[in-house]
Amino acid sequence: MKISDEQLREALSLFRESVHELHPHGAARPVRSFAAWRIIAAAFAMLAVLAALPLYRHRQSDLANKAARIDTQDDALLREVESDISLSVPPPMQQLELLMAYDSMTNAERTK
Amino acid sequence: MAMVLEAVSPLEDFESVVRLHRQAVFRFILASLRDRDAAETLTQECLLRAYRARDQFRGEAGVKTWLMRIAVNLVRDHQTSARLRFWRRPHLDVSAIARTVADRQKSPEAAAAAKQQIAAVWEAAAGLSHRQRTVLLLRFVEDMEISEIVEATGMAEGTVKAHLFRALQNVRQKLEKKP
Numbered sequence: 001m002k003i004s005d006e007q008l009r010e011a012l013s014l015f016r017e018s019v020h021e022l023h024p025h026g027a028a029r030p031v032r033s034f035a036a037w038r039i040i041a042a043a044f045a046m047l048a049v050l051a052a053l054p055l056y057r058h059r060q061s062d063l064a065n066k067a068a069r070i071d072t073q074d075d076a077l078l079r080e081v082e083s084d085i086s087l088s089v090p091p092p093m094q095q096l097e098l099l100m101a102y103d104s105m106t107n108a109e110r111t112k
Numbered sequence: 113m114a115m116v117l118e119a120v121s122p123l124e125d126f127e128s129v130v131r132l133h134r135q136a137v138f139r140f141i142l143a144s145l146r147d148r149d150a151a152e153t154l155t156q157e158c159l160l161r162a163y164r165a166r167d168q169f170r171g172e173a174g175v176k177t178w179l180m181r182i183a184v185n186l187v188r189d190h191q192t193s194a195r196l197r198f199w200r201r202p203h204l205d206v207s208a209i210a211r212t213v214a215d216r217q218k219s220p221e222a223a224a225a226a227k228q229q230i231a232a233v234w235e236a237a238a239g240l241s242h243r244q245r246t247v248l249l250l251r252f253v254e255d256m257e258i259s260e261i262v263e264a265t266g267m268a269e270g271t272v273k274a275h276l277f278r279a280l281q282n283v284r285q286k287l288e289k290k291p
Contacts, residue, residue, distance in 0.1 A: 003287050008280070011287055012252045014226050015233035018206075018213045019253045022139040024152060 126163055133176050134159065136254060137183050143249050144187045145194075146204040146238065154186045161186075173263040177256070180264040184246055191242055206234045228290050236286035244279040247272055 003011075084090070089097045137158050142151035161182050162169075169178055210230035217223040237245055243265070250256045250264060261272050 001288055003284060008284055008287065011229040011233050012283070014213060014230045015237075016253050018209045018230045018234070019139050019143045019249070021209050021212055022142050023135060024138045024155060 126166065129162070129175055129179075130159055133179050136176060137179055140180065140183055140249055140254060141187055142204065143237070143253060144242075144245060145190060148204065150190060154183070154190060158182045158186055174260065176254075177260045177263045180250065180254070180256070180260075181266070184265055187246070188242055206231060210234070229287065232286045232290045233283055236283040239286075240279050240282055241275075243267070243271075244275045244282070247275040248279040248283070251276055 134155060138151055138155040141154045141158070142148060145151055145154075158179060162179055169175075173181075207227075210227045213230060214223040214227035217226050237248060240248065246265060247261055247267075250261045251258075256264065258269060258272055258276075261267075262269050265272065267275070
């Protein structure tokens, strides 16, 4: 895109204005070095990661312990349920079963 | 009785010289080097050299031209030695400066265009040779006449004009390339 002399003059005038914004000990002190800020930011990020690592490991170990505890509890519960299911008569009905068995016995069997 | 009027050197009141010209010297050095710390140091150095050499000032050129001559030499020397300090990359946040000026425009569109133009000229100036940049800054930022630039740089008038022409060509090309 070709630019006219007028546009060139305008650009130079804006440039002049921008340079006149530069003051010694100015309030709008420009950033010293973008590269330096990037290095500082990277260093902070690395420190944050290093600081977070033990916390992460501790949390992971907590989660693993909790999972193991739940597994143990589940196993115990399962064993209990299985033992209950394996009975022919549920425990609250067992007295009744004994009575019924007694009623169905012959006299000879009862004297034994 | 004949009265003899002694000409008073404009450098007699050096505090006024500093007050009047310090900012111009500083912005010329900063725009040349894009290094605020170096610009602060070299501005002090420039004024110190001027103060020490104030007796040699003959008044043929203006005070500003004389100070600019010292500043031009200091910038040239600094750039020569800066080549050896290649790890220290000077940086000036041009976008912040451009934003300040662009925000004064009437519309957001004009502000955006102004910001682009300012950035393009700064970029072009950064890519110029020391002589071209010096001539460009003295002419279009410090509003100095060709004769004053000749005094300040020690170059011949034809050389100044040639550098100015090439510098403007580079700026124009950079502006034409911008989106």
